Amino acid sequence: MRNTIYLKRNRKIMVHPGHNRLPLTYIATAMKNVENLGFTFSERLIAVVQTLSVDKFLDMYHPLVEDLKSLVGANAVFRPMYPNFPQQVMMASDAELYLQAIHHYLTLKLPEHAALERFPLLDQVDLTMIDLGSSEDFNQVIRNLIEAKSSISEADKEDIQWVIASYEDLSTVLPDEIPLKENVGFVVAALLKYEKADIKLIGKYLKTATDILRLAAALSDGDVSLATITQFRKFRRPERRLLLELLEQCGNKVEDMLRYKNRWIRLGEILHPAEYKHKYDGCKAAFDILRNNKPYATFGGKVEHALRQMDAGLAADLLKNRAGEFARRLDHLLRISDNALPMVAKFAAVAADVSTPVLLQVMAHFQHRNERQDLRTFFPKGNVGKAVAIQNTLPDIEAETCEAIVQICQSALMKRFSELPSLGDVYVDERLRRYMMPFAQRSASKALRTIVRGSRLEMPEGDTIRFFLWWKEGTVNGKHTGRVDIDLSAVMYDERWQYVEHISYTNLRSDRYTAAHSGDITSAPHGACEFIDMDIPSIVQYGGRYIVASLNSFTEQPYCELPECFAGWMMRKYPSSGEIFEPSTVLDRIDLAADTRIAIPVILDLVEREIIWCDLALKKHPYYYNNVEENQKGMVLMGKAMTTLKKPNLHDVFMLHAMARGRVVERAECAQTVFSVSEGITPFDISRIMAEFIA
Known part of the structure; x- marks a missing residue:
């Protein structure tokens, strides 16, 4: 179990050196097999594995393969309704697709189609390295989580x-x-x-x-x-x-x-x-x-009374001994103040006592305070990934005031960070601006890679994005789920978030661009799957920009009451080559286990070629048209909110650490400490970031 946790979190495993010489055929075969799952061994790991006996090697290898399969979803059997997807769906007549769907709805049996031999996978895959770990490093990973x-x-x-x-x-x-x-x-x-x-x-x-x-x-x-x-x-x-x-x-x-x-x-x-x-x-x-409802004057009651009386000075004086609360209410205090300067001075006096997460959020808020965003987005506290977006009606605050508050936050953070150990020469990757700080992970779903909501990941090369969904019926906590039907959909919008088209069980393919659904399966006693292929150039050429991936529990069971349900996506250069589900091409996989029936895992920005991580839940089925008033928690509103989100990003935070604790250099190879998307400390080292860099 320890290696399972370690592998999932850090792509490392612990292997104790032996005194043997393992035959090279064992190592070569093992590496070829894990390569098919998208992974490979580091030189350090190979060196230790070579010292194992055959029995010790097999004891290490078999659990490792099972863990890797689970990470990417290869532990499930993928049998879509149309086994020769996507060509089979694109080439079939409307009548054929309709009649086969009706037959399945009536009998719950899949159409009998022979799976044709597929051309071997042509995509070149960037393999993920599995490295050699240690007990000390593993313990630090857990300690980071606790801290x-x-x-x-x-x-x-x-x-x-x-x-x-x-x-x-x-x-x-x-x-x-x-x-x-x-x-x-x-x-x-x-x-x-x-x-x-x-x-x-x-x-x-x-x-x-x-x-x-x-x-x-x-x-x-x-x-x-x-x-x-x-x-x-x-x-x-x-x-x-x-x-x-x-x-x-x-x-x-x-x-x-x-x-x-x-x-x-x-x-x-x-x-x-x-x-x-x-x-x-x-x-x-x-x-x-x-x-007995006995009278008791509380601090909060006094503050609320001062705010109702529009007495910003009194409220600030009350809050000065509770610096975090002062910082959270600072925007409100400024809006009801006749003169901003005294309020800024009072904030400066308490800033050193404000926690790092709050300072970072206040800094980011006032950096973007007067940008004319249509929406303000909030993530309510709780165990379900919800987002609430409201119209932005805040009046502007003077630019000088905003700049002064940002400077106060930066100075307080720099002073705090300067007391930490030196980082030496530091390289900070500009691409980290696309990745959000991990402030609230309580509702984050289990995934192949843990990513913070609102972060933007670059799409790798390839023209076809392939979404996949797998679920299963069964018994949970002594109660059978009954028939379970989960639907995979992709909704397309233009650059103004006007609805373009959707691909789902009601529309298996597009007549305007290259997109197809693998067929609607409505029961999963032994597991079921659905796929959607989207050809990016054809959608962009037609005027589409955003794709919202959506998963809906049609039979109304919440995901937390299913034995297993997960979704993910691959990028394919040659979608007709290889198997429909190729583990090595999986970019991300996310478990659906929240107490909700609709999930939005990601939004794609096809023009910028970015994957916007959402991991959001909706309570009721959204409409496909753009109507903010009637669809306050629907897809369009969530799409607008997530694509315009302004939150503290990793680049700004790491740059503050670099300036306070070292010297910034322009090239990673010249640095002693590297903050980057792909090397050194990355956006996926979330437990370490939460423990060490939100100091």
């Missing part, structure tokens, strides 16, 4: 939990401090679950009442972000005493508990603090105030 200063995904949590469950000595992965409160709740709950914690160990992590609430949510398998309400389970008496003891030692309990008043009342009914006559007096008093 992340922004939220982590469910897949991240699964890997941390495995380590906590498996390690006897956790000192190599547990830091003295866990910066992110959500991670505190999850990690402490895992330590308690596997009986690897005492109050001395976990007490240093839990400092506020909200920390205790997150812990209770985690122990109940709920949402530690507190974005959704958790149904607390009945805690055992030792657990109740532990939660009360931890809560008792928290300062300023009442105000913190009032933020989530109803949840605390419910939790209090389960904890029963009144059962303990001579203990937990602070807890009893706090619950008494909550249950």
